[in-house]
Amino acid sequence: MAQSGAVEPEETIELRANWNVAPTTDVPVMLERSQSAEDTHNATKGDGERREVHVARWGLVPPWAKDLSVGVRAFNARSETVTEKPTFRAAVKARRCAVPADGYYEWLKPAQGAPKGARKRPFYIRPADGSLIFFAGLYEWWKDPAAAEDDPQKWLLSCTILTGPSPAAGSGDDTLEQLSGLHDRLPLPMNAETMDAWLDPQKLGSPDEAAALVDQVRAQANQTASAWTLDEVDPAVGNVRNNGPELIEPLT
Structure with missing residues (x-):
């Protein structure tokens, strides 16, 4: 909340430490809501907007889904097509959020010509200064059609993370060069200015407006990512049953 400018939640929110977050797991999200004039004294951004912390299921379940299975395939959204795909195109106009994390894992595939049986190697990627990634x-x-109207679990909040192309090789920046060789996709981070624009709760009027905002996010992603550092970590992170701070310790 301190790093994002969010207000203290009105309801009780339980956020447990998790060093191995998998799709369909609960994660924190930051979003902004317009509020009535009498509530603006609580806002951190002013002008009737309130930045809030919520807990969401990682894997977007659109309102038209018949069940939760859609979310298993929708934990990432390609920024190049997010304004066109039925699962995401309504949300990108009106329901944008930030997903905070201390860092994330990415796997390096064996080099071409590597010996048979060579395994992928996991890396933990995080801001070098210890701040959060947004x-x-x-x-x-999503409203569960099978739940009773008075069931407190009838409504589910879910989310997805946008991805874009990894930095191109030849940038001259050590971190971006590492990211370029690690994977062909990059979960898109935001700096503070971009996050302010992305979280604006005003509904966008057209796919073109949404595409322009997505382009703004993608345009600054590499600069934001250049402040990261990468450490190879133990392959134990590949098993979601392993969950503890030892997973992010660099291999020696």
């Missing part, structure tokens, strides 16, 4: 995300509310 990934560009989308959120949706």
